[in-house]
Amino acid sequence: MKTIGFIGAGVMGKSMAHNLLKAGFALNVYTRTKEKAADLLEEGAHWKESAAELAKESDIIMTIVGYPSDVEEVYLGEGGILANAKAGSFVIDMTTSSPKLAEAIFEKANKAGIHAYDAPVSGGDIGARNAALTIMAGGDEANFDYILPALQAMGKNIVLQGGAGAGQHTKMCNQIAIAAGMMGVCEAILYAEKAGLDPKTVLKSIEAGAAGSWSLSNLAPRMIDGNFEPGFYVKHFIKDMKIAIESAETMQVPVPGLKLAKELYDRFSQAGGDDKGTQALYQYYEMMMSKAE
Structure with missing residues (x-):
């Protein structure tokens, strides 16, 4: 098993790193706040003091x-990864980020003999916990089998x-579909409530039909x-939508x-929703209804 270096222990990253340990990989970790990695260290991950140290001592850096x-x-x-990773190592950025930045990282990595991939994910906290994420990758096909396990x-x-x-362009497609869909989910649940229906019972009908979606099945109940x-x-979803709009405008x-x-x-x-989940858009709809009344 190759040694994996993992940077990021947020809502999704921590579960992703946990699943790598569960699969038997040796894992080096680094985060800005060491406390966020405490659970992973207890499970056997090795702490590194910087991104540079982690890069030097890992075969695959995520x-x-x-x-x-x-x-x-x-x-x-x-002091970053590309300045310190070994030639022949692999780097995989799983952040939802700019396609142009992914291309720039690839080009610089290639000059240093490092294999670079952009591989953003979808599936939220549930998919991360259950090792059931959708992973959209960009990079050379020739070496993809090395990182596939x-x-x-x-x-x-x-x-x-x-x-x-x-991979980043594909994630933009994903976020575009989710963005408009989330408005529909909020409006459907509010409509059901206003019509005097039990929204959970309504879900039993509509999630199995043509309206079905991941957001409807997983976020509407929340x-x-x-x-x-x-x-x-919410703050990260806004970031994603901004990138998608900029990319779309470039392509007209x-x-x-x-x-x-x-x-x-x-x-x-602006009303204070940055650190809530994306399903909290429902609360903004409620605010609009209250003002209308």
């Missing part, structure tokens, strides 16, 4: 951090979409129960549904 600026810092900075420890639907940046804890943060692709969803999430963010 990252899942917050924003493109974090990705740029951890990969391209003087590690990806299989975290996900079930793993597809190499194309060259560098293809809306109904008043559970707005983050499986995926119209995305009015995406822009409307971002506008609603921006308003919810």
